[in-house]
Amino acid sequence: MPHIATYFPITDPTLIFFVVLLIILMAPIIMGKLRIPHIIGMVLAGVAIGKYGLNILDRDASFELFGRVGLYYIMFLASLEMDMDGLKKNLYRTLIFGLLAFAIPFVLTYFMGIGLLAYSPIAALVLASIMASNTLVAYPIVSRYGLQRKPSVTLSVGSTMISLLLALVLLAAIVASHNGGNGIGFWAWFALKFALYCGGMLWMVPRLTRWFLRRYSDAVMQFIFIMSEMFMGAALAELVGLEGIFGAFFAGLILNRYVPHVSPLMNRIEFIGNALFIPYFLIGVGMLINVRLLFQGQGIVWVVLCITVFGTLGKALAAYISCIGFRMPLSSGHMMFGLTSAHAAGAIAMVMVGMTMRMPDGSAVVNEGMLNGVIIMILFTCIISSLTTEWSAQRIILRDKEYAPDDTPQDDEKILIPVKYPEYANQLVGMAMMMRNPKLNRGLVALNVVYDDENMRRNQEQGHRLLEQVQHYASGSDVMMQTQVRVAANIANGIKHAFKEFQASEILIGMHTHESVSPKFWGQFHQSLFNGLSRQIIMARVNLPLATLRSIQVAVPSRAQYEPGFYRWLERLARMVTNLECRITFHGRTDTLQMIREFVQNRHAEIRAEYQMMEHWNEMPKLAATIAHDHLFVVVTARKGTVSYKNAQDRLPEELTKYFSGKNLMIIFPDQFGDDTLMTFAEPQHTEERSAYEAIHEWLHRRFNI
Helix, strand or coil: CCCHHHHCCECCHHHHHHHHHHHHHHHHHHHHHHCCCHHHHHHHHHHHHCCCCCCCECCCHHHHHHHHHHHHHHHHHHHHCCCHHHHHHCHHHHHHHHHHHHHHHHHHHHHHHHHCCCCCHHHHHHHHHHHHCCCCCCHHHHHHHCCCCCHHHHHHHHHHHHHHHHHHHHHHHHHHHHCCCCCHHHHHHHHHHHHHHHHHHHHHHHHHHHHHHHHCCCHHHHHHHHHHHHHHHHHHHHHHCCCHHHHHHHHHHHHHHHCCCCCHHHHHHHHHHHHHHHHHHHHHHHHCCCHHHHHCCHHHHHHHHHHHHHHHHHHHHHHHHHHHHCCCCHHHHHHHHHHHCCCCHHHHHHHHHHHHCECCCCCECCCHHHHHHHHHHHHHHHHHHHHHHHHHHHHHHHHHHHHCCCCHHHCCCCEEEECCCHHHHHHHHHHHHHHCCCCCCCCEEEEEEEECCCCHHHHHHHHHHHHHHHHHHHHCCCCCEEEEEEEECCHHHHHHHHHHHCCCCEEEEECCCCCCCCCCCCCHHHHHHHHHCCCEEEEEECCCCHHHCCEEEEECCCCHHHCCCHHHHHHHHHHHHHHHCCEEEEEECHHHHHHHHHHHHHHCCCCEEEEEECCCHHHHHHHHCCCCCCEEEEEECCCCCCCCCCHHHHHHHHHHHHHCCCCEEEEEECCCCCCHHHHHHCCCCCHHHHHHHHHHHHHHHHHHCC
8 A cells, every 4th residue: 555645746737726715715614713814824834734744735836927927916905995086195104104114124134144144245135135124924914904094004115116126126236236237228228127117017907908998898897807907017027127016016006096996897806816816825835945944054043034034134223213203103104014014026036136146156146044044034034924914903903993983873774775777787886895885884775666567477577687787796895785676656755755664864866868958957866856755865976986976176155154964065075086096176165165075084184175156056057068978967955945056057957958958967966854963063263253143053952952
């Protein structure tokens, strides 16, 4: 009977994939019981099954392929989920942190290599370049805790790319200098290639993405297209002379605003990466590590100790100096250190470049001792990075809970979405997902109302199919959805009754796409709807994919801040702008704009908001000239008899038909009867307006007991 060792390493592709999936499944379970980050489990599992461990699997081409995809995926996800507005606001901080994260470990490692390890200057430069860069190995931990948009994370991701770019350029300079190609011509050609690469990507990718997303809505096609752009960026970066991980990161930065954070497309990208490619990469890194070398003499132990201690110390100094200098909480410094302290397969690629260079006597610039030291260093820095990031993420969560105001329980948010046409239903649901509060984790309600006539059965079946479609779309973003097909003699009454049964807070409904003049503009049941309900109703007509909208223009009537629903619609628009990462411009009077500005600065300081004076509703034609085809024009209107209603709003249907034909439109009818809390928020700041406000408030209290 053959010995069991003869069956290993496993070479059958099916069994290899089965073992890898088993590790991906079991590592989080086992590590979770031990309270150790899952990432460490993946790396340690790779050490155990590799040829330097139990020799269960051979590191075949699948690990090379999937591992490279996983490395690209980590960098791509990091840039795709980055808070771009936060990065722009903290650009100088990011540059400073990036330069410190590169310079401090570079200097420490260089002098350590010469003084303690007795390396040649060129070998010490290669080692210093490796330790000055880092890989975002612990980034999946940040994603799991939902901290991707924290300033400390944004700074860490940005500084990672700065330090990586500097390390790659320096390594290229070392190689060129060693090969005698360090003249001005070499650097001029490199700078030209780099400029052409960045300029070409910035010009081509946005146009190509907008064109594709506007023409193809199939989920699989959109996912494949985004992945193709990621690999295109990586391949072109390697063609220029940079590592592919820089190209993947740069592609993610460009695609950031076209893949909303709360969209089925983003959910699919994250799911595929976290479920397969990233674990494959981590396991493959572990299979490269030969722990046995630590027991074969004190020389390798000394090399590993020096490289790990001085490289990690440099990253720690950069993180905590930046944290103190930027006056950030200490937990943010822990996060910055945790994310920027790990090294992975990129370090191996860089040290392998050093091994190809030869000294005058024929020996390699980078000897085998440095190679083994770098490989084992990867294990220790991954463990340090993962533990620190996990611990700091928990500290940040606790810190935010301690200081955040607990106002969510008072929110009655529950959005009702009446749907009729399959081609527009998903877009309405996508808009609702961008407006909802994810912290409340409440589902949406999709409704289809059919007439009680001879075609009722057939229309019911079509309604069920339509609701299955939108339910599937919402589940792609892990959003719960209730559905109902309702039979009614009157569409508006059916929606009203469902609104009360589901205890909804507002309605998001589509507008008809044909152009007609008042009074048919609203449609018969639309008009019955907003006349018969006092809660917020949003009517939307968007002709483009939401992700391709560049700007939102909002026309706000005077005295809108006195309406009970003022902060509800403002909050919904602010969330939508945050998810789309586009600009928003409010047009209104000074006092109204002041209230909007205060709300935005206090609750959504990260959005790019502008404020322009609009003294009178007659300025609509002038405003129409500024609305482009990829803008969304939002009109905040009012019901008759309310505080912000004015006679000029009666002409709104004719003005929208005449001046905004073919434009993307949203019309908001705010809440009219709110609670005392909302009314208190809307209290005017000017003494001369206080008497009018108090009279309105007293009338509402007497008439409706609010």
